[in-house]
Amino acid sequence: MGFKTRWRRTALAAVGTLTVALLSVLPVQPAAAATGQISGLAGKCIDVAGASSANGTAVQLYDCNGTGAQQWNVGTDGTIRALGKCLDVAGNSTADGAQLQLWDCSGGANQRWAVSAARDIVNPQANKCIDVPSANSANGTRLQIWTCNGTSAQKWTAPSGGPSQPSGFVVSEAQFNQMFPGRNSFYTYSGLTAALSSYPAFANSGSDTVKRQEAAAFLANVNHETGGLVHIVEQNTANYPHYCDWGQSYGCPAGQAAYYGRGPIQLSWNFNYKAAGDALGIDLLNNPWLVQNDPAVAWRTGLWYWNTQNGPGSMTPHNAMVNGAGFGQTIRSINGSLECDGRNPAQVQSRVDAYQRFAGILGVSPGANLYC
Structure with missing residues (x-):
């Protein structure tokens, strides 16, 4: 096979602009899940601010304390849930810096997550990782999604049982x-x-x-x-x-x-x-x-x-x-x-x-x- 001539590829924004349809229009019930804390930077946990279950409540980094605000169900259906609601990317955004919040579970692609073998937690729609902004470990730092970069600000230890990157890859x-x-x-x-x-x-x-x-x-x-x-x-x-x-x-x-x-x-x-x-x-x-x-x-x-x-x-x-x-x-x-x-x-x-x-x-x- 002949090798073809190169062309000028323009570097573009990190994720395409195609809008992803909702995976379901009805609320999704959680599949079998593992429950527990999700810890990361400086040994702190993913936490629901004020333990509030209101839609739009900020999801943040906080000292691990074992409360219900830090008990996450990592489901095999791709959702991550606490206090009866889902971990959600605000505004269905795929942009770097889009913030995380708690929201009614809807089956939306902005509420789907995959835990990789490398301890990244990824939103497949955006193809971006849960991230601590500027690696700031202060209590109350609001979490976001960001282009996966392998840094400690994106490494998490989650309860096992959720969706994961297959260690063997789909191609043997x-x-x-x-x-x-x-x-x-x-x-x-x-x-x-x-x-x-x-x-x-x-x-x-x-x-x-x-x-x-x-x-x-x-x-x-x-x-x-x-x-x-x-x-x-x-x-x-x-x-x-x-x-x-x-x-x-x-x-x-x-x-x-x-x-x-x-x-x-x-x-x-x-x-x-x-x-x-x-x-x-x-x-x-x-x-x-x-x-x-x-x-x-x-x-x-x-x-x-x-x-x-x-x-x-x-x-x-x-x-x-x-x-x-x-x-x-x-x-x-x-x-x-x-x-x-x-x-x-x-x-x-x-x-x-x-x-x-x-x-x-x-x-x-x-x-x-x-x-x-």
Whole structure:
């Protein structure tokens, strides 16, 4: 498979603008749950201010005290409940800094949570983590959602029994090897699974079918971008000097020709290295070579793009799969300006063929809306 020419991907806001429909219009009764305190920064607990069950009551950090205001039911239905109500993202927002509150349980996507093996608690709709603002451990600090960054402000010890990131991933190592029989040894399965904690909602949102479809979709696009996980870096070296935008205030400190395509999604341009590095807590602007030298970093940049960037589309690839828009919209978000709407049907077909093949390996229907 030939390696395709890179394009200018613009770094966008962290989550697509697609509005997610309510999972149910009726109140949802809690499934089997584990109950107890949820502790985090400085050993303090997630707490309902004033032990009030009124809608809109702030959810905050506070000294652990064992009261009902800190007893949370972490349900297998994805809800986290206290005082008979649900942990809720105010205003159904997906933005960084959206505050947490207590609210009547409605089945809304803003009341769904997943606890990862890395101790993140993630709202899959926003693909963001419960966070202590500025890592302020003072009593009464109101909690929010924020782009997952792996810091102590986002690490929680919750009672077991709730939804979690499957430790084995929905793709087994044997299936991964079947998908990529000729892959470069750089692209390790362990590197991929190590990167999952950066975006715990990936392949962990919705039904088992949706989880498998998303994993297949991501890996199918990765397959196309890298020629079957063969290429680590962009093959056309003549393009390398093109990916420096000197219009950015930070310039290109690693050099004019340092920001070429690398990794499973072939991250390119200085502004994308800056944005991905900032999100992941890695200085990729000054050291872009990490993406071609560290398999986990490479996979994390691919997951960063997949989960947070709209690209030339109108939604993130993650949201396209989770919200039922279909595989075709993932193509549009990755390379729509060059491939979709009849511009390069052969390239689109290559991605679709890989997706259908990978979905078959995972034993799941590929669903509708395969083309863009």
